[in-house]
Amino acid sequence: MGSMEHTVKAFDADIGQLRGLIAQMGGLAEQAIGAAMEALRLHDLEGARRIIDGDKRIDALEMEVEQLAVRIIALRAPLADDLREVVAALKIAGVVERIGDYAKNIAKRVPTIESHGEIEPLSVLPAMSVLAVQMVHDALDAFAARDAAAAEEVCARDRQVDDFYNSLFRVLVTHMMENPKTIGQVAQLLFVAKNLERVGDHATNVAEMVYFSATGTHMAERDRGPNSYLTPTA
C-alpha cells in the first residue's frame, strides 16, 4: 500500500475500518484457541461454554467484514493493491472464522476428557497450540503491516506444527495401545491435535493471501517434504 492517501478520504476510512475488523476477528480467534486449550487442561466446563458462546461474535464480525468489503467494491471500485487488499480481507475473514470454529470444536470436547494428569500427552498439546496460535498472530500482523517477508516466514513455520502433529499422533496411538481404557478420551485428544494442525494450515492460508495482497504475485508452492502430515503412520 502506498503511503499516499486517497483523494477521497472516506476510502481510507473504509479500508481502515476493514483492517480494524480483521484485527479484531483475529484477536478473538487467537484468544479462543488459547482459552479452549486452557479449559481442556483444567477441565473447565464453564470456560468451555463461554468459548462456544463467544464464537458467535467471530461469526458476526465475519458478516460485518463481508458487508463492508462488498460496499467498498460497489462504491469505491478499488483497483490494484486496494483491490487485492479488499479481496484478501474478504478471504481472510472466512479463514479466521474457521479458526474460531476449531476453538469451538476443541471447547466442545472439554467435557469428554476428564482425567487430566492421567493422560500424559495432554501436557504436550498446549505447546503445539502456542505454536499454531503464534502463526495466526504473526500472519495477521503481516496483513496489518502488508509485510510479504513476514508472511513467508509464517508459512515456513507450518512444518513445525505438522511435525508436532505427527509426533503427537504416534504418542497418542502408543498411549491407546498401552491403556485401552483411555481410548475414548485419547481419541478426542487426537481430534484436538488435528484441529490445531488445521489452525496452522489456515494461518498459512492467511499468510499466502497476505503475500498476494502485498506483492500481486502468488507465493511459490512450498515443498512439504516426505514427512508430511498426510503420512503420519510411521
Next chain:
Amino acid sequence: MNIPNQPKISAKRVSVYYGAKRAIDDVSLDFDERYVTALIGPSGCGKSTFLRTLNRMNDTVPNARVEGDITLDGEDIYDPSMDVVQLRARVGMVFQKPNPFPKSIFENVAYGPRIHGLAANKTQMAEIVEQSLRRAGLWDEVKDRLSDSGTALSGGQQQRLCIARAIAVDPEVILMDEPCSALDPIATAKIEELIHELNGRYAIVIVTHNMQQAARVSQRTAFFHLGTVVEYGATSDIFTNPRQERTKDYITGRYG
C-alpha cells in the same frame, strides 16, 4: 508485455509541441490490430493529443508540431505524399460529444462512402449503410426512420451513428476520444458492448477517464503522465498489479 511483430500502428519517439510547449515527450507505442488499447491518465497528460497524432488531427491545430515517426502498416503517415483524407478513412475517429452532420441518418453514414467512391450504385450504398448501422448496433432502432435528421436521435444513438459513420468507410483503425463521457450508463453499456463486437475487426484505441471502462473494454492499457508513457502492458496487469508506483497511485485514486 506482448508486443506483436507487426503492429498495426507504430509510434516511435513521438513528441508533440503546441508552440514552445511540449505536450508529448518522446512516446513510443505499438498498437496491435487484435486489441483494444486504452489510453488513461489525468487531464492534460497528453493522451488525447497523442491519439490525435495517429490520424493527423493535430494538423488542423495552429502551432502544433509533431516529431518522430508514426507508421500505419509500416507506412509513414506524416510523409508528404500521404493523402490525409484517405488516411482518416483508414484511421477513423469518434469524439467525446457525438457530432452527427445536420443531415438524415442515411446521409450521415453514406457521406464517407460517397466521397471515397466506395459504392457503385444506390443499391450498394443502401447495403453499406445498413451493414454499418447493423455493426454499430443501431439498425433496428433507426431502420424505419432513415430520412429523419441524425441530430434528432438520443445522445447514445448519435454516438453509435458516429461509429456507424466511421465504420462505413471500412477503416482499419478506430480512434475513440472519451466516447462515453457525455452518455448515460445504458448508452455507455451499449457503446462498450459495441466495442467488444468491433474488437478483432478493427484495431481500436480509446481514451477514457473511466478506469473501470478501460479495464472492461481493453486488452492493453497505456498510462500517460505529464506527456510521457509511464507504463504500457496487458490491461489485467495494469489494473491488478501495476509495476510503476505512479500508475498505482493514479488508478487507485491517490494521484496528486
